[in-house]
Amino acid sequence: MTRLNVLALSGSLRRGSLNTALLREAERLGPHHRFDHYDGLGRLPHFNEDQEHPAPSAVTELRHRVQDADAVLIASPEYNASIPGALKNALDWLSRPAGDDGPALALKPVAVIGASPGPFGTVRAQLTLRQVLHKMNARVVQQPEFLLFQAHQQFSGDGRLPDGSPAQQLLCAVLDALGQLATTEQYQDRTRA
Numbered sequence: 001m002t003r004l005n006v007l008a009l010s011g012s013l014r015r016g017s018l019n020t021a022l023l024r025e026a027e028r029l030g031p032h033h034r035f036d037h038y039d040g041l042g043r044l045p046h047f048n049e050d051q052e053h054p055a056p057s058a059v060t061e062l063r064h065r066v067q068d069a070d071a072v073l074i075a076s077p078e079y080n081a082s083i084p085g086a087l088k089n090a091l092d093w094l095s096r097p098a099g100d101d102g103p104a105l106a107l108k109p110v111a112v113i114g115a116s117p118g119p120f121g122t123v124r125a126q127l128t129l130r131q132v133l134h135k136m137n138a139r140v141v142q143q144p145e146f147l148l149f150q151a152h153q154q155f156s157g158d159g160r161l162p163d164g165s166p167a168q169q170l171l172c173a174v175l176d177a178l179g180q181l182a183t184t185e186q187y188q189d190r191t192r193a
Contacts, residue, residue, distance in 0.1 A: 002183045004033045007069035011076030011087035011114075011125075013042045018115040018151040019075035021159045022171075026073060026113070028160065029168065030175045035073075038065055047092040059093045066094060066104040071182040072138075073175075075113045078125035088132070095136050105138040111178040113146040113171070121147030141177045146170050 008023040020037075027035040043058045045051065055063070066072060076083050094104045112129050114122025126147065133140050148154060148167055155161060161168040 002179065004070040004179060004182055005068060006030070006033050006035050006178070007065055007072045008035050008037045009041075009072060009074045009087075009090070010037075010039070011041070011074065011084045013084075013086055017077070018117070018148075018155070019077050019113075021155055022075045022113060022115045022148060022151070023073065024159060025155075025161055025168075026075075026171055026175060029172050033175075033179070036065060036069065038062065041086040041090055044086070044090055044093060047089055052096060055093070055098060060098075062090065063094065063098050063101075063104045066108065067101070069108070071109040071111070071178050072105070073111050073113065073178065074129065075115065076122060076125050076129055077114065078116050078118070078122040081124040082128045083125045083132075087129075091132055091136065103136060105133065105136045108138050109141070109178060109182040110138045111141040111174050111181075113148075113174060115148040115151035117150060117152045119149055121149035121151075123147055139181055141174060141181055144170055144173045144177065146174045 008027065010017055010020040010023055012019045023037060040058055040062060044062065045056050076087055097103055110133055112126050114126055116122050130140055154167055
């Protein structure tokens with residue numbers, strides 16, 4: 001299996017975030033990949049075209065980390081039936097071209113997951129996030145979808161999903177699908193260009 005550099009991006013700013021825990025669990029389940037956990041959403045300035053050139057240093061750092069990644073794994077909570085503003089702000093910055101480079105997420109393999117204490121998981125947030133990523137021309141894993149509902153009850157005390165649980169198996173399937181998407185010939189050709 002190809003070793004991937006995966007940028008792990010949590011849409012939550014909360015220290016005890018279920019979505020950040022979900023990304024840590026993904027890292028544990030994908031030890032053959034290298035995970036780069038980005039925790040700078042709260043440091044990004046609000047998107048403002050007047051500040052685009054030159055871009056703020058926090059934005060430049062995020063763009064570089066996305067560009068250096070083979071794939072991106074986004075875990076987002078659901079706020080008011082959508083994605084958190086901090087995550088949308090980051091995506092707005094990433095949707096803009098930087099110098100001679102196009103938008104950082106264009107053609108980048110991306111998987112979307114989410115955890116919520118609610119009974120419906122993050123289904124509406126993921127619909128919104130997929131729509132935004134589609135507009136940004138990211139290559140999003142379509143299946144399987146991962147929605148961890150009542151997540152506060154599904155994680156054990158050490159922040160793990162129970163071994164062999166359906167949630168753990170589905171998360172592994174998402175990681176496999178992301179790996180397959182990132183190693184397709186079409187993607188490999190794009191990175192060699």
